[in-house]
Amino acid sequence: MNGAAQYTLDETADGGAQLALSGPFLISSVGAVDHELFRISGPIREIEVSGIDDIDTTGAYVIVRLASDHDARITGASNSLQRVLDAIDRSGNDVDIGPDRPPVWKRVPIEMGEKVYAARSGVYGVVGFFGLIMLGMGNLMRRPRSFPMKALVHQMELVGVAALPIIGLMSFLIGVVIAQQGAVQLEQFGAEALTVNLVGRLTLRELGVLMTAIMVAGRSGSAFAAQIGTMKLTEEVDAMRTIGISPIEVLVIPRILACTFMMVLLGFYASMVAIVGGAVVGQLALGIPFFTFLERIQEVVPTYDLWVGLIKAPVFGLIVALAGCYHGMQVKGNSEEVGRRTTMAVVSAIFAVIVLDAFFAVFFTEIGWG
Template sequence: MTVSSDFIEETTEDGGIILRFSGDLSIAAIGDLPERLQSYDGEVQQLDLTDIGYIDTVGAWLIHRTARDNSAEIAGVDNEAERLIAAVRGVDQPAEVRPEPPNPLIRVLNEVGESTTIAFTTLAGLIGFFGSVVSAAGSLILHPRRIRWNAVIQRFDVVGVRALGIIGLMSFLIGLVIAQQGAVQLRQFGAEVFTVNLVGRLTLRELGVLMTAIMVAGRSGSAFAAQIGTMKLTEEIDAMRTIGVSPVEALVLPRFLAAVFMLPLLGFYASVVAIIGGGLLSWVELDIPPATFFARIREVVPLTDVYVGLVKAPVFGAIIAICGCYQGMQVKGNAEEVGKRTTAAVVQAIFLVIVLDAFFAVFFSWIGWN
């Protein structure tokens, strides 16, 4: 049964006042006690809790506040009440409802520092993960019976064969756009015939492989991260380790091999389809017959342009597979993490592909493959 809380006053020999509390110091029994204590104007020296019953957080806060405001001591408390009052006293800190906004310069520097730290940490993680993939590949070369050919062939189908439609459509439209825009600009100088050069060299050397890599990163790289991330979340990868199966060998290597081997084929296929699209527009708008267009392609496009695309493609494929699988392996906590890691995999893969493409452009220009 709840007993209403109350207090009585006692005066000491030196004129100080002791408030002796009784009843339950709880939210259900406290009544108007806070108002009475707030309006009390005597010189309180001590709060005596010897006769109280149950005390909760509200009662502990009331006692602490009264003692704090009057610089009084608390006496007669048992261990439980003392711990509760001490806990309330520990959180009695001034708080700003609306904290002062940080200095804009400091905030920008903090964000730049955090982003730089995350970037270098991720780069180190990607390099380490690539090392583990190479190590697993070396182990499989020494023990070829452990290669999961069914998984590799399935990844070839998913990454390569099933992407032919969307990559072909994208490349065909890109070829049309390049030819149309090139013809419009070159017509001003009476040089429409050089549209063939533009379409052939640009698609075989740059856009064919680059746009294919971006499409594969968005299509397959995100799938790699989501699939492996979901398996990590449901503890399937931990179960694989428990039974002695390497997740890198079983999950990462088939995806890595599929991306590395299929991207050159997809890139060459995209370049050919883009040239067909450019040839179609040249036939319709510039009256260049297909036979003349392809004969001109053979004349103006050096074989080194084909080599450039074929050299870049497997590197781009390796980057896409590493980013997707690495981010999938980093998933932990909850389902929201899968979405975040999938987005990170696509963004990182596209960024690294574009950065490496710029390095390749400088490198091939340096060695004379212009």
């Protein structure tokens, strides 16, 4: 075929093979025979290149590599062709293109240390970010007219009102599950009536607020990170600074306040709906009348259980909003960073909420609210 690299393969007397190459061995033509040449399995003793009429570095690399793989000699090369082949041969080396990988007993501690150091830097960043929020709050308190009230009300609607259906459904099902599973276990001891105690104390004290915080982290915390992160990429945040508007005061503080305040209402709402779910199970499965179940809740659940949930709720809301806004403000580079920071915001918020919930459990037990 004219204009294309060609080859012929002939056997030699010693059981090997002679490979004769011809035609132009250029980047535009060598692709037609490249794969076929490197699929030759038998030993090649000699590569005859006198038939090559044009060559570039790509073609020369194919010939040199083929000769190296088969330990073959190259014959019939003209002076100019030989210079190209020698230059390609000298440019090759056996040095590894990547560093040596340390053994696992070294690699694991090194990676753990890097993670700990990164976490340390993250803690410093969050503390500094919280300090900026405090400064922004101070500025707004000195200038009450500049407070972004419309933004606050809008965020309260998004965080609180818009979340009522999904949080209500989740809480109702949690109440149903707690009552049903609790009744099954308590039935073994003839104490089905204590299902009321289980549902009331568990939802008001722990699961109502905790599950609401996790839902808000996945729903609103991720939205905060994505919204602010996108504004960072499109340079809207920089534009706000340029015209003298503080992004902390306009973007972050309304979200922080809305999430902190609405978590109290959402946590209380979730606990009430969960109790209603437990009362439905009590009516249908345990024979406890619906309103009797609700009246019994008031008798068996101490008031401080309600206060425990209400105290934890704003702290959880602050953590969720702080994580979302912080990671949103850290976005830079490209759109992939938005997704990464959004994921980090949700994961870090849920982790912090669970750790704080464990701390609160120990604290309230120590002060006699156990």
